[in-house]
Amino acid sequence: MRSDDADGTRRPGDEVFGSRSGSLAEYVRGTAQSFLVPKPVGLTFEQAAAVPMAPTTALQGLRDKGQIKAGQKVLINGASGGVGTFAVQIAKAFGAHVTAVCSTRNVDQARSLGADEVIDYTREDFTRRGRRYDLILDVAASGSLSARRRALEPNGTLVGVGAADGGGMASIVAGLLEAAVLSRLGKKKMPFFLAKNSKEDLIVLTELIDAGKVRPVIDRTYPLTETAEAMRYLETGHARAKVVITV
Known part of the structure; x- marks a missing residue:
């Protein structure tokens, strides 16, 4: 995080994750109340990025x-x-x-x-x-x-x-x-x-991940400059689990 949250529950430097409309952005604006939850302790940011929607x-x-x-x-x-x-x-x-x-x-x-x-x-x-x-x-x-x-x-x-x-x-x-x-x-x-974004469900999933009962599976990771290649790979229909783009 880059700034304090309105209710004081989050501070700059806190590791958080969540789900919002849009993708491939370096920054996203929001509040902890709306969609952000603490990132699972044992996950890298790349792994956490594979978590929210699936x-x-x-x-x-x-x-x-x-x-x-x-x-x-x-x-x-x-x-x-x-x-x-x-x-x-x-x-x-x-x-x-x-x-x-x-x-x-x-x-x-x-x-x-x-x-x-x-x-x-x-x-x-x-x-x-x-x-x-x-x-x-x-x-x-x-x-x-x-x-x-x-x-x-x-x-x-x-x-x-x-x-x-x-x-x-x-x-x-x-x-x-x-x-x-x-x-x-x-x-x-x-x-x-159709699934819907849910902060409460992200908390449930974080608990399962921290307990070692669930883990994200990542097939491939691409840098932002290779986004087109990542999309072509997804379109083949042969991707296993998740494909992550690093920003």
Whole structure:
């Protein structure tokens, strides 16, 4: 921080982090009351920059929309991306039995994050295994939604993450409509949501990180001068977890 906060809770030199609209700025204006929280002690600034939005999405999807409980069978569809890598760890922190779905090259990574089981989607379709889950966090949003619904327990919940497949607003609207129709059939729930910035959730995540239960996974780090290259890499769809740009 470069100046005192209005309520006196922060001082120049305090290490803080948070989430605001916009990106790639050297400075951001705000207050501790609005969005800033102390940076997790064990993280570098580069690691902390990878934290705010992806794990907030995972936390809100699992806890708020999915109502996750200890002992539940939870499947993370898309476990190698930014949201997915955090979701595996957060679900484990809640005491769930976690199955991660990812590609061959990310199987070991998913296991290292604590997944109890890992399904390589290039070799096996989790919707055809005959196994049922209490909660599915659908980050990848690939294939048939009705097929993914069949992988739920009778009272299970499938949480769709808005625009997870990069489809933008059209993807969000289509997902909302299909989920609304399928949710009327039986007791299976299919909420579809967009994450929101939350200072309170950042505090929860900081506690999990400081406790050693969650850690950010960074695939690559680029200097600001190579931002275009970083964006090209992201557009390939092969980035693991997070890509960070240093300013």
